[in-house]
Amino acid sequence: MPSDTRGSTSRTLETGESLVALAAAGVSPNLFWIAQAGYAKLSWLGLHVLVPSVVVLAAVLVAAREQGHQRLVNRLLAGAGAGFVATVGLEAVRIAGFHLGGMPGSMPKLLGVLLLNRFMLGPSALSNVVGWAYHFWNGATFGIVFAVLLGRKPLAWALAFAELVGIGFLVSPAVRSLGVGFLALDMPWMIVTVVLAHTVYGLVLGLLARRWIREPGWLLA
């Protein structure tokens, strides 16, 4: 096979893997609002949708590495790492906001009891671990989406991306189900907390993505 044909096939394959990675990474953050909108229980979605999406992402990573798609491997790992660390920053703001009355409750704890289907019993040590893990996984998957889709971009891109994520959360049925109204209009300090938390997330994500992602440009181009 001629080398340019091999190269073209490899690029097509890399694009295909990237699309699968994007789809798999996009699953996790959508489950909470789907559950709160009443379409399915989060415990069911966790087992039947979240776990398979994690397996698919891991499979894409392994396949990309096997096929020498180093650009995609780098973006998957850099995006996940940057998203994970950025979530620490987001959490610092969210926890402070919660204690200052800017959040209706502890989101990771709520996610934990919903994922383990033990809302009636309240949180346990295990449900807290599961809830925090899910929360950080969401942060990591948003990082993957950013890195795979956009790559190494100026900081402003990461900030805009993070604010879009925050606004997406605020307009989702998940927020209304918390009893704070559409867009959290009944709890204005929550809007401030969410915007600030996602600003910090975007800053950290943007800085780390610029440092860790090796190549600029659109992966899907």
Place this chain on the structure above:
Amino acid sequence: MKETRSYRSALAVTAAALLSLSLAPGLKAQANGDLLVRVQAQGSVSQVAGRLKQAVSQNGLMVMGQLNQGKILGMTGAKVESQSFFLGNPQLGKKLFAADEGVGVAVPVRINVYRDGQGHTVISYFKPSEELKAFGSPVLDKMAPMLDQKLHAIASAAATS
């Protein structure tokens, strides 16, 4: 004079009754109207909840569901001690639903253990006979006192250590 004496003796009997109620070991029952029953219990909420679960099975019922409002509200930062238990059994359920398909709004019966503002642990429940009256069903009216008795027995057993 005779009237005054009988008035005094009635007052004395009432006072004695109130005193005996207040000195009853760890068990102070209070009915707010006919619907809400509150029983003061000995021990912490979790201790009383533990005794209550044992008393439930001894009275031919089972805990069909449990709601820990204290822990749930803990996620919002609120500090509340309150647990609710939903009690019933399949046989009873069959009879109740046969009498009225809409009885699910009142059963399984709910019993609550909580810490009040004075630091007392309290067991409370709505009297099934009062709740089931709303259905206007003679069958339910006949079964309701049995549920009243069961809840009274469970609350009494759970109230004292």
